[in-house]
Amino acid sequence: MNQQRIAALSLVLACAALVGACGGMPMGPGRPGATASLVPTQAVSPNATVGNVSFTPLDHGVRVAGEVRGLPPNTEHGFHIHEKGDCGDNGNASGGHFNPSGGTHGKYGAAGSHAGELPSLVADASGVARFSVDDHAISLTPGAPNNVIGRALVVHRDRDDFTSQPAGNSGPRIACAVITKS
Template identity: 45%
Template sequence: MILATAALAGCAAVEPAAGARASVQLEPTRGNTAAGRIEFVQQGDRVLVRGTLSGLQPENAEHGFHVHEKGDCSSGDGMSAGGHFNPLGKPHAHGTSERHAGDLPAIRAAADGTASYLVEVDVITVRAGPTSVLGKALIVHRDPDDYSTQPTGNSGSRVACGVIHAD
C-alpha cells in the first residue's frame, strides 16, 4: 500500500513539468463580437495551441492571430497590448525558422463565423523564459496577415483580446 501511494505521488509530480499549460479567454474589443478560449500546452520543445472562437467574419474569412508583448487588454481597442511579442528580435515572417515569437498561423472562420484552431509551434514556450507567453496578450485581428509587412503583417484592427495565464 505504501509503495503504491509513493508511485502515484511520483507520477503526479512529473506530469505538470511534462505538459505545462496556459489558457486565455478572448473577449471582443469595442464594437466587435469575436470571442473564444485558447489553450497552450507545452509538449517538449513545442507548444500545442488549440481552441474555439466565435463572432468572426463568416464565410472562410481569415484573421491574423498574434501574441502581443503586454498582458493588457484594458483599452477598448486592444492597443494596450502593445506590439507583437518579439523577444529575440526576429522578423515577422511566419513559416520560416527566422520568425518572431508572436507569429501564429491565421484563423479561418467557417460560414457561421466560428473557428476551431489547432497548431503546433516551436517559437514560444509555456514555461518560464524569454519566449514564454505567460502574462502576454493574445489578439485576433480583423484582416488576414500578409506574412511579410514588418513588423505587423498588416492584419488590421484588433477584434478580440485576452491575457494568457498559467493553468
C-alpha cells in the same frame, strides 16, 4: 564477483534515486498549462468576437488550440501573441507582436519570424475558427525568454499579409485576452 554485484547494485540504486528525484519535476504533457478567454474590443462595431484558447506544454514547445466565434463568415484573420499582457485601449495596450529574439514579421513557422506568430484564423460559413497547432517557438516556463504567460493573445480584423513590417498590416484588434496560467 562480489564487487561486480555491489557495483551493479550501486548503479541500480543510483538510477532509482535519479528517477525518484525527477518524479516531482513536470515533464511534457501533464504540466500546468495556460488559457486565454478572448473578449471583443470596441475597435469595430458591431463586434461579437469571443473565444477560448488553451496552451498545453509539450516536451519541446506548446500546443495552442481553441475556437474563436463571432467572426464574419468565410474570412481570414491575423492571430498573434503580443508583448504586453494588457488588453486596454481596444487591445492596443498589448504593444507589438511578442518578439524575444528580434525576428522579422512573417508567416507562422517561417525561418526568422518572431515567436508571436500564429497561423491565421480562418472562419467557416458560421463564423467559427477552430485550430490546433504545435508551436516550438514559445514556452510556458517561468523565466524563459519565450514564455507567453502574462502576454496578450490578439485577433485582428483583417488577414495578415505576412510581409508588412513589423505586424503584417492585419488591421484593428477585434478580440484580446491575457494568457493566464491554469
